[in-house]
Amino acid sequence: GENVEQHPSTLSVQEGDSAVIKCTYSDSASNYFPWYKQELGKRPQLIIDIRSNVGEKKDQRIAVTLNKTAKHFSLHITETQPEDSAVYFCWEGSTLGRLYFGRGTQLTVWP
């Protein structure tokens, strides 16, 4: 990844617990922040995204928060399930068209 710091690189949680992944970016012009999930052996797929005019967005057990002042955004997964186990990538993009992404977080949910 470039220009986006993603932490942690690995995360293990018990089923039912919450998981939080944080990303920090540097380009103040960035206005689009998607999160992708890549299950083992599969292609990355968008799970949620947020644009810079919104501070938080929820979709069932998944939420993303954005702090433009601090230039960081986070993915929150509540009531985790084993099928949430995957690699999660945060991305940031701007009107210039280039998307930058973090190095990924390997989330493991133990039953």
Added chain:
Amino acid sequence: KAGVTQTPRYLIKTRGQQVTLSCSPISGHRSVSWYQQTPGQGLQFLFEYFSETQRNKGNFPGRFSGRQFSNSRSEMNVSTLELGDSALYLCASSMRESEQYFGPGTRLTVT
């Protein structure tokens, strides 16, 4: 509508050879991006094409090149293959500043 397709899905080449991979984007998508994914380096951005022009480029040597045709289909070429080029090559198509749709990838093995 049909998803992103990549051909071939699997490929075995010998060091020193060259290879061409193909990506057909979703109809109407004018942006095609290419990525290399390996266990060691993770996901890395190769380049992006928009309306037949390379708009962004990652930090890869000149052996990696690409092009996009008027129908938005894209090809990437790797010349003088090295063992380290063994990877999953993913392409993704998108409308500008929106969700990227990934193809299934081409798994390249260099022996």
